[in-house]
Amino acid sequence: GAFRLRVRDVLTGAREEAAAAAVINATGPWADRTRRLFGLHDEILHPTKGAHLVFPGVSPHALFAASPKDDRMFYILPLAGSLLVGTTDTAYPGDPDAAGATDEDVVYLRESAEEFLPGSSLFRSTPFFSYAGVRPLLRGKGATESHLPRRHGVFREGPGGRFLTVAGGKMTTFRKMAEDAVDEACAALGRKGLCTSREAPFPGEIGGGKETAEAFALSLSGRYEATAELCRHLVSLYGRRAERVLEIAEESPALAKPLSPHSPDIAAQVVLASREEWARTPQDAVLRRMHLGITKNRGREAIPAVERLLARLS
Ligand SMILES: Cc1cc2nc3c(=O)[nH]c(=O)nc-3n(C[C@H](O)[C@H](O)[C@H](O)COP(=O)(O)OP(=O)(O)OC[C@H]3O[C@@H](n4cnc5c(N)ncnc54)[C@H](O)[C@@H]3O)c2cc1C
Incomplete structure (x- = not known):
């Protein structure tokens, strides 16, 4: 091959050499x-950082507009029983692993939200959590990052x-x-x-619209020991692959149980994340692959149970 690569698995420390054309x-x-x-x-x-805040509050409405402060894209969206407020878009040349919402980001997002909903006390409370990521934008011409x-x-x-x-x-x-x-x-x-x-169809693709998804959820509920509500939740996350979760849940009664009062997610999803989605650590399963990761405690309360499950699987 044209390349000899030295690769290191950062989780296990294992090293390997590979040749590649x-x-x-x-x-x-x-x-x-x-x-x-x-x-x-x-x-x-030209990497840019996007920060978000998640506030207590429930709304059936989503707001998507240009921020009155500087014309950047701005939204307030219902998210797993909370309100997601985003986003910032600022040049970020630093280490992507170190990106986080700064005090300045928090003030910007809070003030923009209050300008849209003046008089509301929603955004004066302490957010449940904040998160930020780095957009890998290509260098190019633009008046601002947005x-x-x-x-x-x-x-x-x-x-x-x-x-x-x-x-x-x-x-x-x-x-x-x-x-x-x-x-x-x-x-x-x-x-x-x-x-x-x-x-090629997408993994779990159902095809059709909402009605087809609803019919599929109801058919799952008829065939497995699962409520229509749980089936709808799983179909919204996995599409047709929801059936894999329900098959795993039949392996033991504990796998059919929820992991937290804050989310309908069940233990079988952790098994699926490990067996079929390459999850290796509890955070990897919960934050990147499950609904729990966007609930108000980010699934913290479920981590010990997830850890035990993963230990049994490895
Ligand atoms: C705050 C924010 C909001 C966004 N909102 C939207 C949106 O609403 N809609 C939308 O369509 N897009 C959105 N995006 C953009 C979208 O997330 C990115 O464009 C997309 O994730 C880029 O995909 P990628 O595969 O190129 O990179 P990534 O998804 O970043 O994947 C790169 C992967 O490479 C891995 N990696 C890095 N270095 C190494 C190494 N040395 N060895 C092994 N692995 C390595 C990383 O761990 C990572 O998993 C948003 C991005 C951000 C930051």
């Missing part, structure tokens, strides 16, 4: 750091153009990004095949 760098906001490992020191990203284009690009660099970086884009364009990256990698390797994901 091509490398695809799909490390999002870390993409430039990864390029540096390959000796490429210019930058293709005006930078959200397009993606595939960059062929290194020997034979076989070190490929795919970056930019949005969560919603992930399939197109993957297709373009694979097609470019095939071109770099002189292979003719084109990526076929366009025809």
